[in-house]
Ligand SMILES: Nc1ncnc2c1ncn2[C@@H]1O[C@H](COP(=O)(O)OP(=O)(O)OP(=O)(O)O)[C@@H](O)[C@H]1O
C-alpha cells in the first residue's frame with residue numbers, strides 16, 4: 237500500500253487493481269460520501285419551495301445519464317429520449333392503477349418497459365448511421381405521441397392518476413410531496429450512476445466508446461458493433477424508463493404533454509450543456525437547465541421585464557422565453573465550450589489533484 | 596500444416612479488378628511478405644482476408660474457418676489480427692485503453708456482472724490489465740502508456756497499432772506497412788519486434804512492406820503482386836532473382852537486397 241492515499245501526488249500505484257478503482261484517494265472517496273450525505277440532508281436545510289426544482293434535477297439526471305449512454309458514449313444521436321421516458325411513465329402508471337403495484341415495483345417495471353421499447357427502436361442502428369438514426373428516433377417520438385393520443389387504455393393522452401404512494405407506511409403527503417420524491421429519486425440516481433460507472437470500466441463500456449470513435453477499428457478488435465449499439469439502447473432507455481416512472485409520480489399522473497418532443501430536446505440540451513459523454517456532466521447539465529428555466533420564470537414575473545418588453549397583458553412570457561433560452565444555451569455551449577460544464581469541473585478537479593504543485 | 600489459404604480470389608471495384616485470380620498459402624509459424632508497387636492490391640488483399648472487403652470470386656480459408664463472407668469481428672474471433680496501414684487507432688484513448696479494447700473477445704462476463712463490477716468482471720479485468728501491461732513491456736511502450744494515442748509521434752503510433760493487434764493474441768498477424776515513415780532506428784526496433792513476435796508468441800505473420808532490404812532479411816517466403824496479379828512467389832533469393840519482379844520494380848524502386 238502506498239504511504240498515503242489522501243492525495244494523488246506521491247501516491248504511486250503498485251498494483252493494477254489500484255489503477256482500476258473508481259476513486260484513487262481517500263480524499264476523493266470521502267468528499268463524495270460527504271456530498272451524498274449533504275444531498276440527503278438538504279430537506280433539513282433548504283425551504284420546501286426549492287424541492288420541485290431539486291427533484292426535477294435529480295430525475296432529469298437519471299434520464300440524461302441514459303441519453304449519454306446512447307448519444308454521448310456510443311455516438312448514436314437520440315431524439316427520442318423523452319418518448320422513452322414516456323414509455324416508462326405510462327408503464328408505471330398502468331402498473332400502479334391496473335395491477336395495484338406499489339411505486340417501488342411499478343417504477344422498475346417502467347424501466348423494463350423503456351428498455352424493451354428502446355431496444356426495439358434501436359434495431360435500425362444496426363444498419364443506419366448518423367442523421368438517419370437520429371430520424372429513426374425522432375420518428376419514434378412522433379409515433380409515441382400519436383399512439384398514446386389514440387389509445388383508449390391510456391386515456392387518449394389525458395391524465396392517468398396513480399394512487400398516492402405509501403412507503404413503509406408513510407404516505408407521501410405526510411412528508412411534503414416534493415421532498416418525498418426527492419428522497420426517493422436521489423438514491424435511484426446515485427445507484428444508477430454507480431452502475432454506469434462500473435460498466436465504463438468493463439468490456440461493454442469500452443466497446444461502446446470504441447464504436448463511437450472508430451467502428452472499423454472496433455470491428456477489428458472483435459467487437460460486434462451492432463451488439464454494442466443495442467446494449468447502449470438497452471441501458472439508455474432503461475434509465476429513461478425509470479426516470480419516466482419517477483417523473484410520472486412527481487407530476488401526480490401520466491399525461492402526454494409531459495413527454496413531447498420538447499422534453500427530448502430539453503434532455504439533449506442538458507446533455508450538451510453538461511458535456512456529452514461525461515458522468516459529472518449528466519448532473520451539471522440538468523442543474524444548469526432547470527436553473528435557467530427557473531431564472532427565466534422569475535425574470536418574466538418581475539415587473540421590470542413587463543415594463544421594458546412589449547408583451548401584452550396576460551401573455552405567458554416564461555413559456556415564450558423558455559425555448560429561446562434552451563436554444564441559446566445549446567448554441568453558446570456548442571460554440572464556446574463543446575465539452576460542456578464537465579470540462580470546467582475537470583479543470584477544477586485537476587487543480588486540486590496536483591495540489592500542492594501548480595502544474 | 597498450412598494455415599491461411601487464398602484461392603483464386605478476384606476483387607472488382609466497378610469493373611476494375613483490384614485483384615485478379617490471386618492464390619497463395621501462408622504456412623503456420625512463418626513470416627510471409629507481400630510486396631509490389633503502389634496500387635498493386637496488397638492492402639485490398641488484406642482487406643479480403645480480414646473481412647472488410649469480400650472477394651467477388653474465389654475463397655479464403657483459415658484453418659477450418661471459411662473467411663470469404665465472414666464479418667471482420669468474426670474473423671478477429673478466429674485468431675486473425677490486423678495492423679492497419681493508415682492508423683486506425685482510438686485517438687482520444689490512452690495506449691493502455693487502446694490495448695484493453697483488444698482484449699474484448701477474451702473477456703467472458705455478462706452485462707449484469709459488468710453493471711455490478713463484481714465477481715467475474717472484476718477478477719477478469721484485473722488479469723486483463725496485467726496481460727496488457729505485459730504487451731506494453733514487450734513493445735517498449737511504458738513511457739507512453741497513459742498518453743492519448745493521438746498526441747504521440749507517428750512512429751510510436753505505428754508501434755501502438757502493432758501492439759494492439761498483438762494484444763488480440765492472434766494466431767495470424769497481418770501487418771500492413773508497419774515501418775512506413777519510420778527512421779532507420781525505429782525500423783530496426785520494429786524488425787526486432789516482428790522477429791520476437793514470431794519466436795516468442797509463435798504467431799504467423801503476413802507482412803506488407805516496401806523496404807525490400809527488410810523483406811529479404813526476415814521473410815521465409817515472399818509473394819509479389821503487380822496490377823492485382825501474382826507475378827512471383829518463393830524464397831527471398833528466388834524472388835529477387837526473378838526477371839519479372841525486377842521488371843515490375845524497374846523505374847519504381849531498386850532491388851536493394
Ligand atoms: N474501396 C475501393 N474502391 C475503389 N477502388 C479501390 C478501393 N480500394 C482499393 N481500390 C483500388 O484498388 C487498387 C489497389 O489498391 P491497394 O490499396 O490494395 O494497393 P496497395 O498495394 O496497398 O498500395 P500501397 O502500396 O500504395 O498501399 C488501387 O487501384 C485502388 O485505387
Ligand SMILES: [Mg+2]
Pocket residue numbers: 637638639680771
Ligand atoms: Mg496499401
